Amino acid sequence: MHKTNHTGRSQFLLLGLSEDPKVQSILFGLFLSMYLVTVLGNLLIILATTCDSHLHTPMYFFLCHLSFVDIGFISTSVPKMLVNIQAQVKDISYTECLTQVYFFIIFAGMDNFLLTMMAYDRFVAICHALKYTLIMNPQFCGLLVLISWLIILCASLTHILLMMQLNFSSSTEIPHFFCELAEVLKVANSETLINNIFLYVAVVLMAVFPICGILFSYFQILSSLMRMSSTVNRYKAFSTCLSHLCVVSLFYGTGLGVYFSSEVIQSSQGKSVASVMYTVVTPMLNPFIYCLRNKDVMGALERLLSRTACCLSWTPDFRTKRML
Template sequence: MEAGNRTATSKFILLGLSEDVDLQPLLFGLFLYMYLVCVVGNLLIILAISSDSHLHTPMYFFLSNLSFTDICFTTTTVPKMLVNIQTQSKDIMYEGCLTQMYFFMLFAGLDDLLLTVMAYDRFVAICHPLHYTVIMNPRLCSTLLLLSWLICLTYSLLQSLMVLRVSFCKETEIPHFFCELAQILKLACSDTLANNILQYFVTSLLGVIPLTGILFSYSRIVSSIMGISSIRGKYKAFSTCGSHLSVVSLFYGAGLGVYLTSGTKQPSRTGSVASVMYTVVTPMLNPFIYSLRNRDIKKALRRLFSRA
């Protein structure tokens, strides 16, 4: 492409989910509702765990951090979309786009790693119950959380710095409702081979390794549960990881949908739905899954409401 067609772009244009003017009020109301439910639901989980001493255990420590991450994850994309709909503006500044992309990758990676750590916690609780308190000590829990943050901060920063070396054409329309790395790289005029290699490498690393760890943990968990003689014992053991398994299935199912549709050159309704499931619906449903399937959370929420 000729150098004259390149520009130091100052902003991008987010096309959103639909360009239908009549559909914008419906989208605004729907996403505002889902965002408020997500924030309030996850905030209640955090307050319930922090206010109840019975829930100061490794499992709920990681759950409260997952809820905090989900709030941040959704806040990265939805408020900007709501502002654009309300002001009828689709612009986002270049710096704002890179910032949104950075935090999106950060909290998406944290979600992934926290679910993996929670799977390991359930593995120790069911397969090594007598040594659970010794293995899952506060120092190990803090180390695992800190390591997850460091990994995600590093790879998000590296990806963002790699985007800074890319020059963009005059056409800066992003067919999405937020700044996604794959969509941004498609607008580049300069060579993006290094960016694409890093993107696929990091995606594979943070996708395959955590998922392998989760599958390994649950294979050992299932083996241990099958060795329990009583049906009640099997049910009790499985119920302790049922909520986590539901969240993992929802997270990776939506993530797989985004991955399969991100490689297409033209946006599709399927890709948009998959992105909404991944960025909004999954974080919104997590509090319901844990509160409806967990007696301890239900009791903590009742005590929280009674004190309020």
């Protein structure tokens, strides 16, 4: 195959989930619906946590950032896939592919970090309740988020700079519905040893360490709960962790499922289908988990919607009075 430099004419071909036109039309409607539900659900969470003073706490501060990251996470891959299905094309430019890789790493890494911060927040709230407001102050929470963004931005930029040193053939086929880093490295024509080494380092930094932090936090939480004499207090304390536990289980469960399926499933199409759970379904379900299992969020959403309804009903009356 003829090798090309990284010019604007270079492109990749995303094979997607199916080549059947009938299946593609179904996929377009399905993924468009899932994308709109994800964006709307997470926007409602952001509005509820920012507009309602009852939710101005560290846990909901992190939840607001998690919702923003989930919108970015799904927006990295789905819109381009929808455009390709609608236009009946498979191509993605070299620049667009690098952009997808860059933002996918950022949002996936931030998901890991934010889930770890939320686990630490629950650990402090249950195990060090008397010092909670002192430890989890707004400055400390903001600093945690800022440091996480700096780490993930530097790591993602390093990946892109290393990828820019690689050579690819014209119209290289990527057996996926978006440019996922590991899949792009597999189709490179040049040596990818350094890229793979840094990929493993990044996985340890942005996935293994956060998982260890979450497991440590919940081990301490369970130890503290076991020492409580009152069953009622034990249940109340544990109930504050249920929503976070569901999100963590969903996020890492689907992530591990994608990893193990890539080792077992040989077909590229099967791997892509498994990745849908991790990249699309998880961001869509997170708002439902926090809404259905959290009375505070449900109450904030009800107040937000009621205020919106009042504003909409009040505006026509105001215009009518002005006309009179």
